[in-house]
Each structure stands twice: as C-alpha cells, then as structure tokens.
Amino acid sequence: MLLYIKYMVSLRCKMAVKEELKKLGIHYVNVDLGTIEILEDITDLQREQLRESLMKSGLELLDDNRKIIIEKIKSVIIEMIHYSDELPKVNYSDYISEKLGYDYTYLANTFSEVKGITIQQFIIMNKIERIKELLLYNELNLTEISYLLHYSSVSHLSNQFKKITGLTPSYYKKLKKKRLKNLEDI
Incomplete structure (x- = not known):
C-alpha cells in the first residue's frame, strides 16, 4: 500500500517519517520523498494517528488524487535537481511523464490548475x-x-x-x- 505525503522534500523529512511510523508500529517497505510504501493496510485509527503525528512535523498525509499527483511531480523535480548527480539528457517533460506514467499535458494542466504556476516555473x-x-x-x-x-x-x-x-x-x-x-x- 502506498501513502503520499505533502512537503516531504528532504532526507530529514524521510527520517522524521520513519520515526513516526516506528512509534505507531506501522511496518514499511520503503520511505521515499513524498511516498511511504507499507506492508499491510492500515486502520482508520492508524491513518488518523499518522496524519496527526505528521502534521506536528509540518507534513501532510494526502488523500486527494490531484494533490497526490502534484506531490509526485514535485518529488520527481526535487529529486532530479537536488539529489541527482546529473540531470537527465531528455526533455524534462519526457522525463517527468516517463517517471510518473502519465501524459505530460495532463500533468502540466493539473499542476498549473492546483499550484497556479507551470511545471517549467x-x-x-x-x-x-x-x-x-x-x-x-x-x-x-x-x-x-x-x-x-x-x-x-x-x-x-x-x-x-x-x-x-x-x-x-x-x-x-x-x-x-x-x-x-x-x-x-x-
């Protein structure tokens, strides 16, 4: 099961999320920028506890699909620019589209509608x-x-x-x- 986290943009954020998961007894496979892959489904109570504990760290558990797509786009861009040794040789639009498995026009329109700026900006x-x-x-x-x-x-x-x-x-x-x-x- 994948959970999506807003504002998770650094290694420090990843460490904070791992610590919260450990406190709540939620077993995870992977914690990456903007996502948590957990082993089992979590209860509504666990989800609410996780939401509250993440908010204390300035992070937000996402449920809205459009917001999830935006966070995925942001995570790909942040990873690409800040944490990669070398930027991709292909167009950014092709890279983002390929990484997320969506048509770039859809991603760009959704991003612009929600964020008020373009992906390029x-x-x-x-x-x-x-x-x-x-x-x-x-x-x-x-x-x-x-x-x-x-x-x-x-x-x-x-x-x-x-x-x-x-x-x-x-x-x-x-x-x-x-x-x-x-x-x-x-």
Whole structure:
C-alpha cells in the first residue's frame, strides 16, 4: 500500500517519517520523498494517528488524487535537481511523464490548475535554489554549474538567476562572503 505525503522534500523529512511510523508500529517497505510504501493496510485509527503525528512535523498525509499527483511531480523535480548527480539528457517533460506514467499535458494542466504556476516555473525555481546552494559551497564555478544544470550558457544561467533573485550570481556570492566576514567580527 502506498501513502503520499505533502512537503516531504528532504532526507530529514524521510527520517522524521520513519520515526513516526516506528512509534505507531506501522511496518514499511520503503520511505521515499513524498511516498511511504507499507506492508499491510492500515486502520482508520492508524491513518488518523499518522496524519496527526505528521502534521506536528509540518507534513501532510494526502488523500486527494490531484494533490497526490502534484506531490509526485514535485518529488520527481526535487529529486532530479537536488539529489541527482546529473540531470537527465531528455526533455524534462519526457522525463517527468516517463517517471510518473502519465501524459505530460495532463500533468502540466493539473499542476498549473492546483499550484497556479507551470511545471517549467517550478523547475526554474528549484534550479535557482540549487545554484544558490552550489555557489555557497564554493565547489564549482559558474561554467561548471551551468553545465551541471543544463543551461545553454553561463549568460543564460546568470540572466535567469537575476530575473528570479534580483541579484547576479557573482553579487550573491559576494554577499555570502560579506555575511561570513561580519560573523567573524562578532
């Protein structure tokens, strides 16, 4: 049996869910971003207890099919951008459609209706967050980041970054250094 969880986007979330399942005595096969695969059907009482315990952690047990599809889309995108070593070589639309087993037009329409933004906008927002993360770690230069995240050029990455954040990537990086310097002065 599969259960779907909203806002489950990190390894810390997965650990929190596993802990709640253990407390409730619910045996699981797998806990992944946005999903829990359990061995047996759970009772209505167990479902309600799980719902309440997850809410305390800022997570939500989903029952609505449209919301479940949205969370699946978000999980695929987050996994693809934040946790994969390399982005897929195919179009994102083909990748998402193949991963979820739905026609992309259906997925895109459902996502837009429920979230009020397109899947492409959600992908861009996540790519910008990933760029910020990579800039802060200071392990890759902009050319390497651009290549890693499949931008056509450093210029394209920089323009998109500035459009979303209001800052250039280099200025964003300088702000980080300035914040660190200010912390050292305390």
